[in-house]
Amino acid sequence: MQNRREPIFNLPATIVVIGVVLTAIHSVTFVVSPQTWLWTVLTFGFLPARYDPAFAYYGQLPGGLAADAWTFVSYAFLHGSWMHLGINVAWMVAFGTPVLRRFGTVRFLVLSGVAAVAGAALHLATHWGEAVPMIGASAAISGQMGAAVRFAFQRHVLFGIPDDNDERWKQPAVPLVEAFRDIRVLAFVVIWFAVNLAFGATPMIPGQDAPIAWQAHIGGFLVGLLLFGIFDPARPPKQPQGTGADGGERGH
Template sequence: MTRPNKPNLPDPLANAREPIFNLPAAMVAGVAILTAIHVLRSLLPFETDLWVLFTFAFVPARYISDSLIGLSFPGGAGADLWTFLTYALLHGSWMHLGVNVAWMIAFGTPVLRRFGTVRFVLLSAVAAIAGAGAHLLTHWGEFAPVVGASAAISGQMGAAVRFAFQHPASIWSTDPDARWKQPALPLARAFHDVRVLAFVAIWFAVNYAFGATGMAGDGDASVAWEAHIGGFLTGLLGFRLFDPAASPRQDASFPDQNNGS
């Protein structure tokens, strides 16, 4: 008596074994660093954490003469420079951190896979600096410290919009030869796509609504929406400075993306 061979049926659990989050190691490291810094701050005595805040957060009043404001900020001349970056490593609350991490994972991951770690970090740093500069210009002399990675993440969002809508089906692909690594359209041609225009318009509207009106404040804190704009414009307008992909030829190989076509 023989037993028939068992047919090779598809495994219904095969797809379930795929990882839910397939993040690059650099993204995991970035999330871990931001989280570790916030954990350490939560363990510090209030006075020590206050020193950390005014040494590494961005404070527009720092750039006014000490004799005019009657006090000096910790960190001295060095902090006048490094706070343009270090403020992005601090967060005001766990909710603030969680929201920023979620946006960074969503928009920063495809940019990281396209740019590579070094270019991604450079973009984020330049966007953070631009965000601090924009806040300084619009809030000169204010004592309220600015913290959070939002400007850097806004830069990542601005960069993502330059290529995400060209190949939306593969934006999260881990294949190094995926379509989202192909050359991006020039900015003028990218704006022929109504989805790009809509995303940029909605982004500015939401940031203004939640920032200028204080609708998204965390407790007594307000949203530094001008810093977000500085970061976003860095990623949107400065995309070519960081993108490793070659510019496309001005021919039919990259047709305009009107209405998603």
């Protein structure tokens, strides 16, 4: 019997394509002029001042009314540095991969988009009128993290198991309250919030040219954590009639 050789990196095609697209977009920043890059950031980055009538250039930014809508998502495709991009892609590979395998491509992309919108909305609420653009996929990937924590610590699903069987990612998820009874889930969420709050207290980190938009991370994470049941296609196994069992119920 011939042994089947497994690839070292067995990533879903969607994750690879997103990584390639983000890398290609960032690579363009090295061939365009500074003026073109500024136009790109003002057109596709998320700028809270765009929505403030008191802003000196209110109504004059490129993209007009259409950009008022699309920048809630388009900012996630731009990055400020290779470190910024590399960190986001690495987190997407780690947390986005199991979520994609569970949700499928369409649900995964919708979740990521909603998380990006929620991240931009929370950033807008906490930075109203600010003329510093926000870029990066962190809010969308934070949404993937929030979704992953809802199921990835369960038995037979735990991160790190060298198993290529996608079925292990599709085990019914326990309700949110029950999930928080798992010390690993609770510890992950607490540490995640602590790290992001620490970013909020740090004006700048090495390799970054702008402060971390940690509020956007929280907005995205809450979407994945709290709205998981809306996107989750997995259903609990049917219980035999008359047993009165309610185990395995999917949580929202």
